[in-house]
Amino acid sequence: xxxxxxxxxxxLLAVIVIQIGKLSDLTARIKGEEEAQYATNRTQGTAxxxxxxxxxxxxxxxxWHYRNYMFGYGPLKSASEHGYDVDLLFNITLVLTGIIFIxxxxxxFWYPLRYGGRKNQKKAYFFTDNSTLEFIWTGVxxxxxxxxxxxxxxxxxxxxxxxxxEDKYIxxxxxxxxxxxxxxxxxxxxxxxNKDFRLIDPASNSLGIDWRxxxxxxxxxxxxxxxxxLPKDSLVKVRITAKDVLHSFFLPHFRVxxxxxxxxxxxxxxxxxxxxxxxxxxxxxxxxxxVPADPKEPDGQKRWESFEYELAxxxxxxxxxxxxxxxxEVVEREEFDAWLKAQKPFYVANVRGTANDPWAGKKLFPxxxxxxxxxxxxxxxxxVSDITGSVSDIIILKNVFYETGAAELNSSLxxxxxxxxxxxMRRYPTMKIELAGHTDNTGxxxxxxxxxxxxxxxxxxxxxxxxxxxxxxxxxxxxxxxPIESNDTPEGRNKNRxxxxxxxxx
Numbered sequence: 001x002x003x004x005x006x007x008x009x010x011x012l013l014a015v016i017v018i019q020i021g022k023l024s025d026l027t028a029r030i031k032g033e034e035e036a037q038y039a040t041n042r043t044q045g046t047a048x049x050x051x052x053x054x055x056x057x058x059x060x061x062x063x064w065h066y067r068n069y070m071f072g073y074g075p076l077k078s079a080s081e082h083g084y085d086v087d088l089l090f091n092i093t094l095v096l097t098g099i100i101f102i103x104x105x106x107x108x109f110w111y112p113l114r115y116g117g118r119k120n121q122k123k124a125y126f127f128t129d130n131s132t133l134e135f136i137w138t139g140v141x142x143x144x145x146x147x148x149x150x151x152x153x154x155x156x157x158x159x160x161x162x163x164x165x166e167d168k169y170i171x172x173x174x175x176x177x178x179x180x181x182x183x184x185x186x187x188x189x190x191x192x193x194n195k196d197f198r199l200i201d202p203a204s205n206s207l208g209i210d211w212r213x214x215x216x217x218x219x220x221x222x223x224x225x226x227x228x229x230l231p232k233d234s235l236v237k238v239r240i241t242a243k244d245v246l247h248s249f250f251l252p253h254f255r256v257x258x259x260x261x262x263x264x265x266x267x268x269x270x271x272x273x274x275x276x277x278x279x280x281x282x283x284x285x286x287x288x289x290x291v292p293a294d295p296k297e298p299d300g301q302k303r304w305e306s307f308e309y310e311l312a313x314x315x316x317x318x319x320x321x322x323x324x325x326x327x328x329e330v331v332e333r334e335e336f337d338a339w340l341k342a343q344k345p346f347y348v349a350n351v352r353g354t355a356n357d358p359w360a361g362k363k364l365f366p367x368x369x370x371x372x373x374x375x376x377x378x379x380x381x382x383x384v385s386d387i388t389g390s391v392s393d394i395i396i397l398k399n400v401f402y403e404t405g406a407a408e409l410n411s412s413l414x415x416x417x418x419x420x421x422x423x424x425m426r427r428y429p430t431m432k433i434e435l436a437g438h439t440d441n442t443g444x445x446x447x448x449x450x451x452x453x454x455x456x457x458x459x460x461x462x463x464x465x466x467x468x469x470x471x472x473x474x475x476x477x478x479x480x481x482x483p484i485e486s487n488d489t490p491e492g493r494n495k496n497r498x499x500x501x502x503x504x505x506x
Contacts, residue, residue: 045113052109056102068288071252075282075289079309079330081271083255085155092151096144160269169235169269174311175207176240176247176260179320180224181311182207187218187345188367192239197263200243204356211351212358218367221346228311228328231336232275240266250314251328253279257314272330279330280307355490361401361413369416372399376417380424384431384506393503394436397421400459400499407454409462418459421501422466434474434502435459440493441480453477459499474504 068074072087163169173184173192184207186192193209193216200208209216222228230236240249242260249268250257258268274282283289283304292298293306313324331339348368351357359365376395383391399417401410425431437452437459456475464470485492 041112048109049113052105056105068286071255075279075286076253077282078253078255079272079274079279080251080254080256081273082155082159083270085158086255089148089152089155093148096148163235163237163269167235169237170231171237171239173239173241174249174260175243176249176313176317176324177243178245178318179313179323181249181313181324181326182224183222183226183228183326184209185220185222185340185343186215187220189215189218191215193217193219197243201356204350204354209346211347211356214365217347217359217365218345219347220340220343224326228326229336229339230272230328230330231333232272232330234333234336235269235271237267237269240268245317246315247313247317247324248315250312251309252312253309259315275330275332276307276309276328279309280304283307353491353494361404361410364399364413364416368399372417373420376420377424380428380503383503384428395501395503397459397499397501402455402458407451407458409455409458411462414459414462418462419466422463422468425463425468425472428506431506432472432474432504434476434504435463436500436502437475437477438482438496438498438500439480440483440496441487442493445480449477449479449481451477452479455499 063070068076070076072078072090078084078087161167171186171190171192175182175184184192193211193213195208196210197208199205199210205211207221209219211217238249238256238258240258240260241264242262244262246262247260248257249260251270254270254272256268256270258266260266284302286304289304289307290302293301293303309328309330311324311326311328313321317324345367352368353360379395383393383395397417400414402408403410425433435456437454437456439448439452441448453476456477460470460473460475463473480487480496483492483496484498485495487493487496
């Protein structure tokens with residue numbers, strides 16, 4: 001039935017159009033061809049001119065009415081230092097092109113009204129060239145474009161300064177892939193380590209970080225759902241790259257956009273000037289952002305409350321393109337420093353002590369030494385202060401190493417943790433401890449037992465050399481009899497080869 005009605009309406013419209021055409025022909029024969037054509041042109045010219053007026057008013061009104069939703073106006077002013085210059089250039093371009101837009105449309109719609117084919121109307125004068133006119137319509141656009149280009153180049157040059165070692169800036173790295181961003185921060189050394197695409201392992205090293213570079217060992221890699229943290233009023237340099245297809249690093253509120261191209265590193269430099277909280281406070285002042293963020297939850301958060309800076313991909317990169325959005329939070333520098341300090345380096349959390357660790361048993365890094373020192377002191381203090389008996393009296397000495405297959409202590413690495421043990425025992429002068437050696441199940445059980453005893457004795461001798469009374473120390477070897485992990489894997493065997501400290505008395 002619906003299709004029948006639709007077909008009937010289409011048929012009636014066709015009949016009406018045909019009848020109007022016949023009526024026009026009849027009118028032309030009665031009035032004369034030229035008069036009829038002029039009347040038609042006059043009607044159409046008037047209608048077009050009225051349309052132009054409505055159209056231009058609608059353009060200007062809509063721009064004004066929705067200004068608080070547009071970047072650069074109302075509460076959506078730039079959140080970065082250079083963004084104000086970008087917005088200024090946009091506004092200058094908008095004014096210049098807006099003037100041309102209005103003039104062009106006025107002339108475009110005026111001519112059909114003014115020159116409608118009236119009878120005996122003067123013909124337009126045809127001339128082949130006019131140097132003055134050509135100079136004007138060439139010169140004015142050239143001057144305008146030269147001004148815009150020079151102004152734009154100045155702003156672009158300011159956006160990409162040449163940074164030196166004296167410039168205090170934070171360098172982070174953004175790597176795009178289908179369909180997410182990996183964000184890498186430098187650790188305490190303030191430097192990002194090297195990468196090599198040939199080192200990429202989807203399971204353990206998705207960025208191809210070169211762990212042989214010491215600068216890499218304290219780098220922090222954010223997971224896909226972690227907020228990207230940035231400090232207010234600090235210069236930020238973002239290294240931008242991609243692993244698969246073309247992406248685009250886009251921070252709209254900061255006027256930052258740069259393509260992420262596989263094999264071609266790019267970068268962007270900017271300075272955030274508003275924290276996320278300050279931006280929300282600006283939005284709060286406008287009624288457009290006092291409405292519910294979700295219309296289905298009228299009692300939920302307002303739009304200003306739910307606002308977050310965001311990182312988006314501005315290049316269509318596949319069917320999951322939409323999921324590349326990540327939340328960005330700008331905070332005060334003190335809060336940023338505290339957040340960064342609390343993050344655990346990717347190397348420490350995922351590589352250290354595994355088969356992929358090039359520094360296993362070869363080097364301890366300053367941040368590891370400091371962190372382990374505080375951790376060990378806390379473990380002992382917790383046991384000493386415990387009155388419930390819930391705290392274990394056994395502490396694994398994580399950074400005590402021996403020469404491969406031998407009992408000889410690697411003192412260049414082990415000294416840091418053993419010096420801390422000596423310091424703790426001086427702080428608790430009545431404490432007595434047992435030093436327990438353990439091995440994995442590789443080789444002969446009897447040999448492993450003797451090896452564990454010898455290693456425990458060497459640890460004892462080191463502590464005695466640091467002034468600890470031998471009567472407070474007991475050394476004992478347990479061989480392979482007390483594994484804490486399965487010996488079926490390299491990681492498990494590595495954990496079973498250990499030295500423990502057991503507190504006998506406080």
